[in-house]
Amino acid sequence: VTAAARPPVVALIGRPNSGKSSLFNRLTGGSAHVGNFPGVTVEILEASVVLPGGEAAQLVDLPGLYTLDARLDVASDERIARDFLARRREAGDRVIVVQVVDAAQLGLGLRLTRDLAVQEPELPLILVATQADALAAEGRGLDVAALSAALGVPVVLTSAREPAARGAVLAEVERALASGAEAPRPCPEFSPDELAARVTTQAEPRLAGRAARARTERIDAVLLHPLLGPLLFVAIMGGLFASVFLIADPATQLCDMATQRLGAWLRPVLGGELGASLVVDGALGGVGTVLAFLPQIVLLVAALDLLEASGYLARAAFLVDRLFRAYGLGGKAFVPLLTAHACAVPAIAATRVLREPRERLTAMLVIPLMTCSARLPVYTLVVAAFFGGGAWRKALICTGLYVAGLASGLLVAVVLRRTVTRGRSLPLALEMPAYRAPMLRATLARCRREAASFVRQAGTVILAASVVLWALLSVPVRGDATGAEPVIERSAAAALGRALEPVTRPLGFDWRLNVGLIGSFGARELMVGTLGVIFGIEKADEEPQPLVEKIKAARGPDGRPAYSTATAAALLAFFVLACQCISTLSAIRRETRSWRWPAFVLVYTYGLAYVVAAVVYQIVRAIS
Amino acid sequence: LRRDIESRIHQLMTASTERSEGDAGQSLLDLVPGVDAVISVVALEGADAALLRAMGVVEGQPARVLRRAPFGGPLHVRVGEASFALGRPLAAAVMVASSPAGAGLGSGEATPAAAGKVG
Numbered sequence: 001v002t003a004a005a006r007p008p009v010v011a012l013i014g015r016p017n018s019g020k021s022s023l024f025n026r027l028t029g030g031s032a033h034v035g036n037f038p039g040v041t042v043e044i045l046e047a048s049v050v051l052p053g054g055e056a057a058q059l060v061d062l063p064g065l066y067t068l069d070a071r072l073d074v075a076s077d078e079r080i081a082r083d084f085l086a087r088r089r090e091a092g093d094r095v096i097v098v099q100v101v102d103a104a105q106l107g108l109g110l111r112l113t114r115d116l117a118v119q120e121p122e123l124p125l126i127l128v129a130t131q132a133d134a135l136a137a138e139g140r141g142l143d144v145a146a147l148s149a150a151l152g153v154p155v156v157l158t159s160a161r162e163p164a165a166r167g168a169v170l171a172e173v174e175r176a177l178a179s180g181a182e183a184p185r186p187c188p189e190f191s192p193d194e195l196a197a198r199v200t201t202q203a204e205p206r207l208a209g210r211a212a213r214a215r216t217e218r219i220d221a222v223l224l225h226p227l228l229g230p231l232l233f234v235a236i237m238g239g240l241f242a243s244v245f246l247i248a249d250p251a252t253q254l255c256d257m258a259t260q261r262l263g264a265w266l267r268p269v270l271g272g273e274l275g276a277s278l279v280v281d282g283a284l285g286g287v288g289t290v291l292a293f294l295p296q297i298v299l300l301v302a303a304l305d306l307l308e309a310s311g312y313l314a315r316a317a318f319l320v321d322r323l324f325r326a327y328g329l330g331g332k333a334f335v336p337l338l339t340a341h342a343c344a345v346p347a348i349a350a351t352r353v354l355r356e357p358r359e360r361l362t363a364m365l366v367i368p369l370m371t372c373s374a375r376l377p378v379y380t381l382v383v384a385a386f387f388g389g390g391a392w393r394k395a396l397i398c399t400g401l402y403v404a405g406l407a408s409g410l411l412v413a414v415v416l417r418r419t420v421t422r423g424r425s426l427p428l429a430l431e432m433p434a435y436r437a438p439m440l441r442a443t444l445a446r447c448r449r450e451a452a453s454f455v456r457q458a459g460t461v462i463l464a465a466s467v468v469l470w471a472l473l474s475v476p477v478r479g480d481a482t483g484a485e486p487v488i489e490r491s492a493a494a495a496l497g498r499a500l501e502p503v504t505r506p507l508g509f510d511w512r513l514n515v516g517l518i519g520s521f522g523a524r525e526l527m528v529g530t531l532g533v534i535f536g537i538e539k540a541d542e543e544p545q546p547l548v549e550k551i552k553a554a555r556g557p558d559g560r561p562a563y564s565t566a567t568a569a570a571l572l573a574f575f576v577l578a579c580q581c582i583s584t585l586s587a588i589r590r591e592t593r594s595w596r597w598p599a600f601v602l603v604y605t606y607g608l609a610y611v612v613a614a615v616v617y618q619i620v621r622a623i624s
Numbered sequence: 625l626r627r628d629i630e631s632r633i634h635q636l637m638t639a640s641t642e643r644s645e646g647d648a649g650q651s652l653l654d655l656v657p658g659v660d661a662v663i664s665v666v667a668l669e670g671a672d673a674a675l676l677r678a679m680g681v682v683e684g685q686p687a688r689v690l691r692r693a694p695f696g697g698p699l700h701v702r703v704g705e706a707s708f709a710l711g712r713p714l715a716a717a718v719m720v721a722s723s724p725a726g727a728g729l730g731s732g733e734a735t736p737a738a739a740g741k742v743g
Contacts, residue, residue, distance in 0.1 A: 066675065066678035066679050067677075104705070105706055106705075107680070108680045108704070111678065115678070193684075193704070217690070224691060226694055317709065318698055319693065321693065321697050321698045321709070322696060322697030322698070331709070426711075427698070427712065427714045428698045428710065428711035429676065429708065429710055431679060431706055431708055432700065432706075
């Protein structure tokens with residue numbers, strides 16, 4: 001495809017919190033996906049849109065930025081946007097920039113406009129002033145014609161909440177494209193604040209700009225109160241996680257049940273023993289286990305998105321900044337670390353908000369220790385099998401494991417900042433946006449995207465890993481010595497697991513748990529499925545019982561119970577610390593552009609996991 | 625010795641009082657929360673300066689400290705139309721002068737070169 005035949009690129013640019021993502025969502029109807037752009041390593045959303053005249057255009061949502069200044073770090077959002085624009089133009093694509101400004105903060109938005117005009121004078125520009133509703137509510141207006149005349153580019157005043165915004169913006173894009181070489185380019189000769197003051201009309205000067213600000217300041221007085229603020233912060237975070245799991249739990253059970261039903265139905269249909277086992281135990285089991293915690297991931301993403309869109313996440317960063325500084329991280333690191341509790345992969349990308357490279361690296365290195373949702377099926381299984389008790393006890397242990405993950409992450413950060421990533425910390429510089437009601441459409445679109453990307457991963461990487469694992473577990477590598485040996489005992493995985501027994505003896509793990517650890521090397525959630533295969537095949541002739549019962553009933557070679565509370569505690573400690581996730585390692589490689597740091601994470605987390613699990617095992621055994 | 629220390633303490637105290645009273649030497653860090661001021665100089669260089677400038681923390685903007693996080697945490701500052709969380713080292717580099725009467729929203733950064741050519 002030649003450059004001329006490719007659809008034009010319409011790049012959305014704007015300050016963080018300018019309403020850019022809401023407008024993008026309005027223009028695309030939520031149908032965006034992560035674009036695949038050569039040379040661009042970070043996730044940039046793109047979508048194909050049809051202009052009023054029928055031509056297709058590629059709409060791209062660039063990261064929020066304050067400037068195109070080249071002095072900022074290469075990994076910064078500013079540089080990513082700048083490089084993206086340069087590459088598209090080198091490729092010969094037609095590029096139009098749509099700058100989104102918050103009409104209620106016009107002066108700040110025009111600062112970026114002037115920057116664009118100075119740094120990228122050749123790029124055609126359209127200015128879209130959003131939050132027209134907020135502006136009107138403050139009794140203010142915008143003289144669109146005067147602003148357009150002063151800048152020399154078209155100006156659209158709209159609100160992303162209005163369906164009509166789509167047509168108005170796309171019509172302007174089409175007009176600019178049609179004018180080809182004559183497309184409007186901004187004139188850099190203006191003073192942002194003066195121009196903003198001149199074109200903003202104030203119907204009621206006394207109230208101008210005060211309503212929204214007063215509301216935000218009233219809310220801040222409570223949420224950032226010296227005493228109440230931190231308490232509310234803990235309550236909000238606690239409530240967030242509690243409600244996510246409360247809602248997700250039934251959905252997860254439903255997913256589990258559906259997978260089991262499907263397996264039970266498929267097995268007789270498929271007939272042949274090994275073939276049916278491949279599909280049901282290998283593929284379906286592996287993917288089913290993973291899909292079962294899709295509800296948790298989606299709910300966490302939704303909760304985080306709502307917090308971010310409402311403006312609270314910036315407040316949270318303000319509140320925890322001092323605390324995080326004690327660990328060599330800034331308050332901005334809070335957002336990636338919180339995201340990591342859903343999934344480490346987007347969290348690694350989210351570290352781009354950290355400006356100081358060493359601070360950013362530190363955050364990336366400790367993110368794998370946060371309790372991501374993939375650990376939960378393992379925690380649930382182990383807690384149910386060994387710690388029993390009521391829902392309260394289970395909740396208490398799970399909370400403890402969350403705290404353990406966070407605490408170990410912060411402690412490792414302290415150590416790293418004094419050794420491997422020693423260096424200065426940048427002080428906090430963060431805009432605190434006005435509080436806004438989130439747009440549910442945008443949140444839903446984001447959830448859909450994250451869910452799709454997760455399912456795609458489950459459908460490829462984890463499916464492949466499950467099948468390989470199944471082969472390791474179910475295909476005998478040696479002959480049957482006694483004539484009664486189960487297949488699993490003769491599998492390659494069993495041989496490997498047995499070979500590892502001397503190494504894992506101090507942790508109390510036998511060959512079966514070792515096989516589970518091998519199986520969960522690529523993705524920790526595969527632990528449950530692997531154990532299912534081990535215990536399932538082993539007792540295939542018996543009445544099927546839940547995995548929990550089978551693990552409880554497992555016997556060692558001497559006929560005594562194979563696992564004790566100490567084993568369970570050691571296993572939990574291992575899962576808190578080990579980075580059993582290929583996706584996370586590849587995300588770290590992508591962001592650091594080196595294999596050194598993923599290798600470092602792998603070595604230090606497994607080393608730490610081994611040592612701590614051994615200590616935990618010995619202590620718990622001594623006590624009980 | 626004791627007298628020596630006392631005189632030093634006195635010296636330091638008067639010095640800090642003078643600093644917070646003198647307009648030219650006062651930073652956002654010294655500014656009493658709730659008091660209006662105008663940014664006079666941003667004494668930073670390199671990427672820090674570029675970022676603050678781009679964010680809109682620049683000379684001529686009205687500024688007010690809304691609150692300080694306890695235990696040496698960041699400052700919550702309103703600058704012009706926006707509000708920011710600024711770490712103490714940054715806040716200490718943003719120098720302010722007491723707000724002239726009538727200064728408030730809309731008093732902007734002056735760029736003489738551009739002013740005549742707008743429109």
